[in-house]
Amino acid sequence: MTASATGGPRVLAIDFGGTKIAIATAAVGFAGGRPDTVVRLPTLGAEGADQAVRRAFDTARTLLSGPVAAGVSTFGVLRDGRVHLAPNVPGWDGLALPDLLRAEFGDAPVAIDNDVNAAASAELRWGALRGVDTGLYINLGTGLAAALVVGGRVRPGANGAAGEIAYLRDRDTDAYAADGHAPLEDVVSGAALARRGSTLLGRPVTAAELFALGADPAVAALLDETVATLSRTIANLCVMLDPERVVLGGGLMGASAHIMPRVAAALSRSVPFPPALVEARFVDDAPLVGALALALECASGDL
Numbered sequence: 001m002t003a004s005a006t007g008g009p010r011v012l013a014i015d016f017g018g019t020k021i022a023i024a025t026a027a028v029g030f031a032g033g034r035p036d037t038v039v040r041l042p043t044l045g046a047e048g049a050d051q052a053v054r055r056a057f058d059t060a061r062t063l064l065s066g067p068v069a070a071g072v073s074t075f076g077v078l079r080d081g082r083v084h085l086a087p088n089v090p091g092w093d094g095l096a097l098p099d100l101l102r103a104e105f106g107d108a109p110v111a112i113d114n115d116v117n118a119a120a121s122a123e124l125r126w127g128a129l130r131g132v133d134t135g136l137y138i139n140l141g142t143g144l145a146a147a148l149v150v151g152g153r154v155r156p157g158a159n160g161a162a163g164e165i166a167y168l169r170d171r172d173t174d175a176y177a178a179d180g181h182a183p184l185e186d187v188v189s190g191a192a193l194a195r196r197g198s199t200l201l202g203r204p205v206t207a208a209e210l211f212a213l214g215a216d217p218a219v220a221a222l223l224d225e226t227v228a229t230l231s232r233t234i235a236n237l238c239v240m241l242d243p244e245r246v247v248l249g250g251g252l253m254g255a256s257a258h259i260m261p262r263v264a265a266a267l268s269r270s271v272p273f274p275p276a277l278v279e280a281r282f283v284d285d286a287p288l289v290g291a292l293a294l295a296l297e298c299a300s301g302d303l
Contacts, residue, residue: 015285053097190206247280
């Protein structure tokens, strides 16, 4: 093992987000609190995706030379050595990120997963999914996605796309993934609520602000429709998968008082054996903490 200047073996984590890159280091004994060091960079400036990755690597080297392992989370889906379903950042869709990581870190083991699976890994190791054999982690943020836990591990699916619930169709009139749409995410996500709320009110509004305006009957109707769709979707997933626990995380959980009771009611009425429903331990920087969890699994040889 390589020891850092602080006197012990350390791991590195990088979270490539749609707008920001977060980089952290931690000791091998990290127990899921705050990382020692966190540095944030914009994902893209004037340069392309490859250069943004290089900039992240340059910054990481200033924090930790010779990590014993590295964990990486990224938006999108990893398949055949490339990132897919990441159209919102130019150059990211099709990026050969695993190859870039191998070239950068050499013999140090590296684990990479998408951001929601990474967040679920953090919950498995230190949070609300700890000790769970079969579970669901659902991220309610700017976008919408889930992670499937079976046998106490996050399962990627045949193509690395397990949990891409943004593409579920709730109605016959919904658009299709083949046409470039994510129909459920277009209704149930922070971005969707902000867009629909802004149209409703005739001025820009965030999803968080919209929940604060729930006394307005029109806003209340929009929120109730959105949370009802979310609740129905989670209940249907639970009927199919029979999880023992469902964990809700992401930025929209700032409105948990509005969301949790409605989801709980749907589970109790719709699912033959309703799972426990709990809030995630990690809300801020969940994918980054998850990347640390991946790095520590690498360092221990569990991956």
